[in-house]
Amino acid sequence: MEASVINLQDIVSFEEIPYETTYDISVEDNNNFYLATQKDPILVHNSGKSTLAQDMFMIRPIEWYLKNKDENIKLSIILFGMERKMYQYSARWLARKIFTEQGIEIPPKKILSRQKNFKMDDQEYLVVQKHYDILNEWEKDDLLIAWEGSKNPSGISAYLEAFARKNGTIVDKDKTDKSMENILADRTYIPNHPNHIVLVIVDHIGILKPEKDLEKSKGQIDKFSSVMRQARDVYGFSPVIIQQLNRSLADVSRLKLGDLAPKLSDFADSSQTQHDADVVLALFEPYRHIVGDLDGHKENGYTLKGFRDEYFKTFYRSLHILKNSFGTNGVQFPMALQPEYGIFKTLPKKKDSTDAIYQEVTTGQFFLED
Secondary structure, X not given: OOOOOOOHHHHHOHHHOOHHHOOOHHHOOOOOEEEEEOOOOEOOOOOOHHHHHHHHHHHHHHHHHHHHOOOOOEEEEEEEEOOOOHHHHHHXXXXXXXXXXXXXXXXXXXXXXXXXXXXXXXXXXXHHHHHOHHHHHHHHHHOEEEEEOOOOHHHHHHHHHHHHHHHEEEXXXXXXXXXXXXXXXXXXXXXXXXXXXXXXXXXXXXXXXXXXXXXXXXXXXXHHHHHHHHHHXXXXXXXXXXXXEOHHHHOHHHHHHOOOOOOXXXXXXXXXXXXXXXXEEEEEOHHHHOOOOOOOOEEOOEEXXXXXXXXXXXXXXXXXXXXXXXXXXXXXXXXXXXXXOOEEEEOOOHHHOOOHHHHHHHHOHHHHOO
């Protein structure tokens, strides 16, 4: 069973990709989202939900693994990218790699574009050709397996079981054993590699494919959550689940009170995922909730106006730990976001920075520093 996903030919075959079909992922959907996970799991809220999930749980782990891997560890990342076509994501991952390694800015939209006044020149084309083999490297040995299109909970469950059987042995409960010790026993899993780390990223569960005889929203999500519990508890996989918030974040009374920070009670459709998750994160974008000018508006000591450029692109988010079963919660961190290439980086405490930080972030220099 192979995923037909990162087709590098799509990235460089401009004749096959009309400009109208490309999507500027840098202006990623400004909906309020959450992201949940199960084994050492997680949860996120927009704007940049997919960006944060891919940055934290896909790209950085892959880069670390390729740099440090040895026979003592094996990493696999399964991405169910149900919102976008994989060639769109691939172009962004490629643009990010070029930017972080060489400091050269070639926007993902430009990599895919056919427009005469917005096409890569010959030099940029050579740079892309030089780097795109990295995506082939990502796909070797089941390091990254990416699927596009909406899937239902049963399909995801069947695929994860097949993946587990390919990479280990599932031992079912012996139903003939009537001993007291076996009464509460369940199936177990023995991986072929003793330290096989498997991350399962699902983006996002609000667009799961309908399943027969299940309530469209809550019923599907509850079943999906059950599937993820099995992936965590039986196979030892680490699910990273993206889930929408409900609309209460934009409620007028909350706006008047300034009570805008995301809460656990803000989950849409079903709260089952946040109950199951070990860690719940929320990525908050303050700009959309500010009426009028940004003058005087601050968060975590930073002036929000300083992180918006002349084209109204915003470079600031705050990351909230809403739940942490094994550590501290109820804290937040200021985050810089490079929206064109999908890079997040923690900002220093305001007292430890100077006003130069605003220009460093908006020009991209901040993201190139170690």
